[in-house]
Amino acid sequence: MKVSINPITRLEGHGRIDILLDDEGNVSRAYMIIPELRGFEKFCVGRKAEDMPIITARICGVCPEAHHVAAAKALDMAFDAEPPKTAKMLRELLYNAYMFYDHCLHLYYLGGIDVLLGDVPKEERNVVGLIKKFGVTLGKEIIQHRRYAMEIVKMLGGREIHPVAAVPGGVSKGINEEEREEIEKKAKSCIQFAMKSMQLFKEIFSTPKWNELLGLDAIKTYYMGLVDEKNRVNYYDGKIRIVSPKGNEIAKVTSKDILNYIEEHVEDWSYVKFPYLKQIGWKGFVDGEDNGIYRVGPLARLNAADGMNSRAAQKEFEEFRKNGVVHETFAYYHARLIEMLNAAERMYDLATSNEITGDDIRAMPSSPGEGVGVIEAARGVLIHHYRLNSQGIVEMANLIVATTNNNAAINMSVANAAKKVIKKGKVDDVILNKVEAAFRCYDPCLACASHALGHSPLIVRIYKNGAIYHEARRDA
Amino acid sequence: MRSIIVGVGNPLLGDDAIGLEIARQLRSMGYNAKEAVAGGIELAEMIAGYDFAIIIDAFHGVGIKEISIDEYEESVANHDISFPSAYKILARYIKMPEVKIIGIGIKKIEVGEQLSSQVEMAIPAAIEIVEKIMEDKNVAGEG
Numbered sequence: 201m202k203v204s205i206n207p208i209t210r211l212e213g214h215g216r217i218d219i220l221l222d223d224e225g226n227v228s229r230a231y232m233i234i235p236e237l238r239g240f241e242k243f244c245v246g247r248k249a250e251d252m253p254i255i256t257a258r259i260c261g262v263c264p265e266a267h268h269v270a271a272a273k274a275l276d277m278a279f280d281a282e283p284p285k286t287a288k289m290l291r292e293l294l295y296n297a298y299m300f301y302d303h304c305l306h307l308y309y310l311g312g313i314d315v316l317l318g319d320v321p322k323e324e325r326n327v328v329g330l331i332k333k334f335g336v337t338l339g340k341e342i343i344q345h346r347r348y349a350m351e352i353v354k355m356l357g358g359r360e361i362h363p364v365a366a367v368p369g370g371v372s373k374g375i376n377e378e379e380r381e382e383i384e385k386k387a388k389s390c391i392q393f394a395m396k397s398m399q400l401f402k403e404i405f406s407t408p409k410w411n412e413l414l415g416l417d418a419i420k421t422y423y424m425g426l427v428d429e430k431n432r433v434n435y436y437d438g439k440i441r442i443v444s445p446k447g448n449e450i451a452k453v454t455s456k457d458i459l460n461y462i463e464e465h466v467e468d469w470s471y472v473k474f475p476y477l478k479q480i481g482w483k484g485f486v487d488g489e490d491n492g493i494y495r496v497g498p499l500a501r502l503n504a505a506d507g508m509n510s511r512a513a514q515k516e517f518e519e520f521r522k523n524g525v526v527h528e529t530f531a532y533y534h535a536r537l538i539e540m541l542n543a544a545e546r547m548y549d550l551a552t553s554n555e556i557t558g559d560d561i562r563a564m565p566s567s568p569g570e571g572v573g574v575i576e577a578a579r580g581v582l583i584h585h586y587r588l589n590s591q592g593i594v595e596m597a598n599l600i601v602a603t604t605n606n607n608a609a610i611n612m613s614v615a616n617a618a619k620k621v622i623k624k625g626k627v628d629d630v631i632l633n634k635v636e637a638a639f640r641c642y643d644p645c646l647a648c649a650s651h652a653l654g655h656s657p658l659i660v661r662i663y664k665n666g667a668i669y670h671e672a673r674r675d676a
Numbered sequence: 677m678r679s680i681i682v683g684v685g686n687p688l689l690g691d692d693a694i695g696l697e698i699a700r701q702l703r704s705m706g707y708n709a710k711e712a713v714a715g716g717i718e719l720a721e722m723i724a725g726y727d728f729a730i731i732i733d734a735f736h737g738v739g740i741k742e743i744s745i746d747e748y749e750e751s752v753a754n755h756d757i758s759f760p761s762a763y764k765i766l767a768r769y770i771k772m773p774e775v776k777i778i779g780i781g782i783k784k785i786e787v788g789e790q791l792s793s794q795v796e797m798a799i800p801a802a803i804e805i806v807e808k809i810m811e812d813k814n815v816a817g818e819g
Contacts, residue, residue: 243688243787258688258713309717309757327757327765340769347721362713 217635219618221664225625230618231611232639233470244597249275249568249588250368256584256599257362263645264362265298265353266577267584269436272366274584277456278571279592281369286558290371292436293383293550294356294363295575299435299543300390301349302578303498303536307397308342311640315401315533318409319630334400345393348386352547355379370562380557387547394541395512401537410530417529417616417638419487420445421609422477422494425501426576427452433505433542435576441504442477445489447525450479455574459585462600463492465608474608475600485612493612496580496605497642498535499526510545513538529613532641568592577602579643603644613638622662627670632660677727677813680773681709681806684719684733691782691795695732698780698802705803707810720762726773728813730806734795735779740802743777776809778802 219230240259247255253271257264269291276283283291306312309327317329324332331339357363358373365371375383404410427441428434440458442451451461464473465482476482480492487493494500503525508514516538520526526535550556568588575582580602587596603610617638621631662670683699685692695711702709712719723729735743745760757765766772780798 255688258686264713305717326761328768331768336769339765343721343724343766343769347724350721 217614217639217660219622219635219660219662221622221625221662221669223665225623225664227615227619227622230615230635231469232614241597241599244586244594247594249278249586249592249594252584252586252594252597253366254362254364259599263298263302263577263579265295265357266575266582268357268363269295269366270573270575270577270582270584271586272368273437273455273573273575274571274586275368275565275573276571277573278569278586278588279368279565280567280569281563281565283370283563284558284560286374286555287370287561287563288437289550289553289556290356290374290561291366293547293556294353294365295436296543296546296550297349297352297356299576299578300394300540300547301346301353303540303543304342304346304349304397306578306643307401307533307536307540311637311643312401312533314633314637314640315404315410315413315530319633322629322633325633338400341393341396345390348390349547352383352386355383367562368565372562374559374561375557377557380551383551384548387544387551390544391512391541391548394537394544398516398537398541401533405534413530413637414528416620416634417613418527419493419495419529419609419612419616420489420527421487422450422480422492423500423503423525424494424496424581424605425504426574426581427505428509430509431506432509433501433507433539433576434509435539435543440574440581442494443504443525445487445525445527447503450477455572455583458574458583459572470607472604472607474611475605476608485608485615487612493608494605495609496602497532497578498539499529499532500580501576502526502535502538508538508542510542510549513542513545516541529609529638529641532643536643579603579645580605601645603642606642606644610639610642610644613641625664625669627662629672632672635660678725679708679728679730679810679813680723680726681707681730681732681810682712682719682722683709684712684715684731686713687789688787689785690788690790691792692734692785693789694734694780694782694791694795694798697791697796698732698799698806701799701803702806707806716759717757717762719759720766720772723773723775724766724770729773729775730809731775731777732802732806733777733779734782734785736783737779737781739781740798740805741779741781743779745775745777748777778805 216233220228222228253268256267256271259267313325320329358365365373422442424442426434426438428438439452439454444450461478462475463478464475466473477492477494483491508517570587573584582602583600585598586594589595618635621634660672661668681702683695685695687693687696699709699711745763748759780802782795
């Protein structure tokens with residue numbers, strides 16, 4: 201018997217979950233399928249290098265800022281044009297605003313519903329149900345603070361949703377004192393809202409329901425995340441640190457070297473590859489120190505780092521990591537909350553720096569070459585790798601996106617959750633939602649993972665004895 | 677009356693970009709027209725606070741037609757919060773505009789940056805429809 205969840209709800213992109221049941225109706229195998237790949241990298245070949253930050257931001261409407269900045273960083277390296285300090289700060293400020301509003305979306309509109317509302321009926325499993333439970337004021341604050349962060353992105357990025365300001369060697373526009381004050385005011389309010397969100401979720405974290413969710417899936421993988429010189433989480437820049445399931449650092453590398461550490465495993469049932477750590481090797485869909493499967497995203501970032509670069513988030517980090525590395529997949533939500541707070545504080549810190557209104561915002565590019573840009577998308581490590589010819593035209597482009605990095609772990613989490621909740625063939629909407637919930641923890645963007653460039657819903661199918669036993673469709 | 681026109685589509689997906697092109701042309705005519713390579717909650721947030729909004733997007737089909745909010749499922753990024761849901765959620769808490777959605781029929785979506793000549797031919801008629809709506813609302817040429 202095989203159960204498919206296709207398309208997965210409250211996610212961006214497209215996919216299918218297949219669940220195979222044995223003769224007793226228990227789960228023998230479960231996996232996630234992304235059946236579409238349209239070769240975005242080939243589409244980039246032959247383009248002018250400076251167009252890449254704009255083109256790649258169009259891959260999907262979900263995290264254009266991440267692609268925009270990753271592309272610009274790859275071009276900084278390709279043109280050997282290190283951006284001046286103010287330019288880096290402006291990019292980082294924009295980036296933290298993006299991180300804030302993207303995490304806010306996932307916590308309140310998408311996956312966070314699983315945590316805040318639990319097993320409520322399907323029709324209430326949305327933001328309206330959330331507001332019904334927690335009140336109208338919260339609803340207004342969610343909308344207001346997402347808007348604040350988006351306005352900051354617009355101010356710095358030059359336009360709404362799809363920024364255009366990052367260019368090779370820096371940014372095309374700075375900010376004046378009036379804009380800086382506006383950002384400071386909004387960031388301050390975002391900090392308050394993030395703290396309120398933390399309290400709200402923490403009330404849930406102290407309930408037995410939360411422990412039940414944590415118990416659905418815990419996998420001991422490697423973790424990867426960008427860190428600064430003090431090994432603190434940084435979304436925009438730094439070195440990529442990889443730690444073992446026990447938390448020991450096994451590598452800390454520059455973006456230029458990261459591709460030497462990653463190999464990609466291929467399965468015939470998935471268009472999306474399964475990256476793993478080359479030095480550890482691929483041992484299949486199992487966890488542990490002997491297998492090179494790694495995770496990225498909020499949980500991975502907090503596991504790969506020794507701390508946060510802001511005050512309140514650091515306190516939360518210390519509490520979160522008090523027992524060492526955290527392997528429970530639902531802890532992604534707790535990590536995401538800490539990051540939302542960190543992003544708000546970082547916005548404030550950058551906005552109140554004297555240098556943020558400086559006018560030295562661009563270094564002049566030199567001869568074109570090869571470049572790798574690594575950034576932390578809200579969902580995890582995003583890598584853009586380009587090789588340019590002497591005219592600055594893209595000869596080769598390779599994009600490894602966050603959801604691809606998590607592909608093996610997502611498959612394991614889905615299988616673990618399915619095995620826990622589907623027994624003796626009993627399947628209903630609440631049970632299937634729990635399987636999907638394990639997947640949603642990662643906040644995956646499948647359009648991005650498959651470079652699908654378009655609309656793609658999701659389906660869950662359950663198979664028994666080779667025939668479809670149950671099917672649930674989740675349209676956008 | 678504060679109004680906004682938003683063309684929706686993906687510039688890398690051939691005819692899917694028709695809404696973007698129409699928005700660009702309307703902007704050059706003096707309208708407050710923007711382009712959105714996004715849908716769902718982002719699109720709803722973009723038009724929040726205005727009195728009146730026109731959204732122009734591609735649909736699989738023929739001709740030009742007005743689409744109701746409930747019928748409208750934008751096809752750029754698959755957010756579970758679809759535009760109709762997002763619009764209704766936001767309308768509970770903040771001012772949302774009266775919305776008219778104009779659909780431009782396209783046959784297929786494929787990777788590319790050119791509009792087909794057949795779809796390009798729809799542009800003058802679509803602009804005429806938008807201008808008529810704006811005129812009726814007495815907001816013609818508002819920047």
